[in-house]
Amino acid sequence: MSEIYDIGYRHYDGPRLGRGYSTRALTLHSLRGIFGLGRTARSKIMPFALFVIMLLPAVVSIAMMALIKQRGMPYSSFAVTMQAVVAIFLASQSPTVVAPDLRFRVLPLYLSRPISIMEYVAAKVVAMTVALFLLVAVPLTLIYAGELLIDMDGPTVPPQTKEYLAAMAVALLLALLLAAFGLAISSLTPRRGLGVASVIALYLLSSASVPVIYATLASADNEEGAAWAWLLNPFWLVDAVQVWLFNTPAAVPEGGYPPGPAPAIITVVLIAVGLGALALRYRKAAAR
Amino acid sequence: MNTVVAGITYRALLGRRRIFLLLLLPLALIGLAVMLRLFGGDDPRSAVLLMEKFAIGTMLPLLGLIAGTGVIAPEIDDGTIIHLISKPISRPVIATTKFLVAASLLAVFAAVPTYFSAWLLVANEEGLAVGFAVGSLFAGIAYAAVFLLLGIVTRHAVTIGIIYALLWETLVGGFVQGAQKFSIQQWAESIADSISDSPFLQTQVTLGFAVPALVIVTVVAVYWSGRRLRAFSLTGDE
Numbered sequence: 001m002s003e004i005y006d007i008g009y010r011h012y013d014g015p016r017l018g019r020g021y022s023t024r025a026l027t028l029h030s031l032r033g034i035f036g037l038g039r040t041a042r043s044k045i046m047p048f049a050l051f052v053i054m055l056l057p058a059v060v061s062i063a064m065m066a067l068i069k070q071r072g073m074p075y076s077s078f079a080v081t082m083q084a085v086v087a088i089f090l091a092s093q094s095p096t097v098v099a100p101d102l103r104f105r106v107l108p109l110y111l112s113r114p115i116s117i118m119e120y121v122a123a124k125v126v127a128m129t130v131a132l133f134l135l136v137a138v139p140l141t142l143i144y145a146g147e148l149l150i151d152m153d154g155p156t157v158p159p160q161t162k163e164y165l166a167a168m169a170v171a172l173l174l175a176l177l178l179a180a181f182g183l184a185i186s187s188l189t190p191r192r193g194l195g196v197a198s199v200i201a202l203y204l205l206s207s208a209s210v211p212v213i214y215a216t217l218a219s220a221d222n223e224e225g226a227a228w229a230w231l232l233n234p235f236w237l238v239d240a241v242q243v244w245l246f247n248t249p250a251a252v253p254e255g256g257y258p259p260g261p262a263p264a265i266i267t268v269v270l271i272a273v274g275l276g277a278l279a280l281r282y283r284k285a286a287a288r
Numbered sequence: 289m290n291t292v293v294a295g296i297t298y299r300a301l302l303g304r305r306r307i308f309l310l311l312l313l314p315l316a317l318i319g320l321a322v323m324l325r326l327f328g329g330d331d332p333r334s335a336v337l338l339m340e341k342f343a344i345g346t347m348l349p350l351l352g353l354i355a356g357t358g359v360i361a362p363e364i365d366d367g368t369i370i371h372l373i374s375k376p377i378s379r380p381v382i383a384t385t386k387f388l389v390a391a392s393l394l395a396v397f398a399a400v401p402t403y404f405s406a407w408l409l410v411a412n413e414e415g416l417a418v419g420f421a422v423g424s425l426f427a428g429i430a431y432a433a434v435f436l437l438l439g440i441v442t443r444h445a446v447t448i449g450i451i452y453a454l455l456w457e458t459l460v461g462g463f464v465q466g467a468q469k470f471s472i473q474q475w476a477e478s479i480a481d482s483i484s485d486s487p488f489l490q491t492q493v494t495l496g497f498a499v500p501a502l503v504i505v506t507v508v509a510v511y512w513s514g515r516r517l518r519a520f521s522l523t524g525d526e
Contacts, residue, residue: 046447084454092447189305193361196446197354201309204454205316208346212320212338219334220327 023119026110030127034093043096050089051135054082058139062146069152075143075160075167076242077251079136079174083235086178087203089135094182095195097124103190107286117286121278128179129172136171140164166246174238177267180274181234187281207233218255227258231266241267290377290385297359297389309354310393313347314401321405332416335409336488339420343402344476348394348424349431349453355393356435357445359386364439367522380514387436387510394428419484427476430502433509434472440516468492475502 029038035051036044061072073081101107110120144164151159185202186195210233217226230236230252239251240263250256257263301307320342324334363369373379403421410416438445457471468474475498478491 042444046444088447088450088454091450092444191362191365193357193365193446194306194309196450197350197357198309200450200454201313201350201354204346204350205313208342209316209320212334212342213323215337216324216327216334222327 019114019116019119022113022115023123026115026120026123027127027130030097030124031130033096034127034131046092047089050085050092051138053085054135054139055142057082058142058146061143062150065146065150065152071152072143074249075140075163076170076246076248077239078140078143078167079171080235080239080251082136083207083233086132086135086235087200087207090132090178090182091196091199091203093131094128094179094199095186095192097128098183098187099190099192099195102187102285107282111286117282118279121275121282124183125176125179125275125278128183129175132175132178133172136175137168140167140171162246163248166242166248170238170242170245173241173267174235177234177238177271177274180271180278184274184277184281187278187285203234207235210236214255223255224258227255230255230257231263234270237263237267237270289388290381293372293377293382293385294389296372297386300362301355301358301389301393306354306358310351310397313351314397317343317347317401317405318408321408325408330409332410332414332486333488335406335416336486338409339402339406339416339480340477340489343398343405343420344424344427344473344480345457347402348398348427348476349449349457349473351394351398352390352428352431353435353446353449353453355390355397356432357439357449359390359439360436361439361443361445364522365443369520370522373517373520379517379520380511383436383440383513383517384510387433387513390432390436391429394432395425398428399425414486415484416480416486416489419480419482419486419489422483423476423478423480426479426502427472430472430475430506430509433506433513437509437513437516440513440520465492469497472502472505474498 032038035047057073057078064070064072079086101110107120111117115123144159144161147159181202182199185198189195189198210229213232214226214229217223217229231240236252236257240257242248243250243257244259244261244264301310317338320338324330324338360369363372372382399421402424403417406417406420412418435445435449438449442448456467457473469492474491474493477489478493478495478498481489481491482495
């Protein structure tokens with residue numbers, strides 16, 4: 001004779017928070033992970049050290065405005081000038097967003113929740129985009145706040161609000177482009193070290209070849225072709241979009257960008273390619 | 289030198305996706321050299337520019353990083369190093385073997401393409417091709433040793449290596465003259481300068497400083513890697 005015991009397990013009949021909530025939770029968790037919050041002290045060192053390095057030019061700019069009444073770095077060229085630091089941040093932190101989940105094969109655990117693979121990818125991309133945006137936007141905002149407080153030009157001249165807002169908008173575009181590509185590349189390998197090396201290799205490949213290609217084309221009197229060489233580097237590509245949209249001075253050592261909306265179209269296409277590659281990669285990874 | 293350990297290390301580095309990274313950069317260098325030739329930039333000045341900026345300045349430290357940390361860091365990450373170091377093989381021998389593997393890979397993937405692309409541009413004029421090939425060979429050996437040590441010492445070897453190669457050697461070296469003395473890239477260029485007699489190549493570091501520095505850095509890094517591996521403790525991830 002058998003008997004089924006009711007051992008007192010209770011059903012959950014509280015409110016169900018749904019997919020939106022779990023996607024938001026995953027986004028926040030990934031964003032905290034990028035800065036090492038909620039992890040060991042050792043994984044906080046790298047992101048915060050890079051963040052402090054990004055703040056240094058802002059502090060110098062404010063000091064210059066206050067002491068010698070001169071503008072330091074213009075808003076429009078901030079991201080281009082600091083590109084090495086942003087690239088290192090992207091390379092060192094984007095594998096921490098995607099690699100552990102692939103390495104420890106916990107993707108099925110995420111997918112057993114109401115979250116779908118597209119929402120998982122979207123959460124990761126949003127987290128990386130926000131992190132990169134913060135990296136560029138916080139120093140910019142600091143400079144702007146300093147400018148408002150110091151009021152260098154006197155009350156008659158308005159502050160450079162337009163330049164500041166343009167730089168912020170472009171920083172968001174840059175963050176999205178870098179996040180899409182950084183995550184797509186580092187999701188190809190479950191190993192963190194290899195992911196870091198791949199991302200930085202691609203960045204260096206694009207940035208180190210630009211001066212060589214530019215110098216060659218310029219010396220062959222092909223100024224128009226030479227202008228396109230700058231677009232090989234993502235930072236200059238997005239700066240070209242800024243020049244086209246907001247008419248800011250180009251932040252290149254010599255020459256200029258190709259005129260017209262071409263850089264903006266290339267940027268949008270590249271973002272789509274990066275996101276598409278990421279989606280395809282995860283569709284495959286989830287099937288395993 | 290232990291041939292079995294060397295064989296396993298070669299297979300781990302060349303049998304996986306890492307080989308694409310090892311191939312990508314030399315192919316880009318040769319592609320740029322071909323492009324320069326097609327657009328009529330095959331003069332010694334642009335050859336020196338390509339070698340300094342791309343071959344020595346970008347490709348060599350990156351390949352050094354990938355090969356140098358790649359011979360040991362993945363094994364430490366996985367914990368499979370425990371199988372290797374529990375065998376009755378002396379730990380300094382393991383470190384030396386891994387160093388030799390990384391150095392040989394750098395010779396094949398960095399020094400040979402450097403020679404080839406310089407030769408494409410200027411043939412054997414002014415000894416540029418030989419100079420830069422020898423320079424990148426010796427600097428590659430030093431990079432292999434330094435990054436092997438870094439891979440044993442820390443789990444963030446790749447990031448720290450990038451910061452050294454990008455920020456210290458390129459940015460800080462550009463502003464602070466003294467920092468250039470302690471840069472493997474500058475030592476490589478000084479060797480290249482002493483072999484070639486091109487007027488476009490100028491270096492800040494004398495050969496009398498560069499060669500002893502390269503030898504000391506390599507020997508100390510390999511020796512210290514062996515010491516670290518002797519008292520090695522595996523720690524948890526993250």
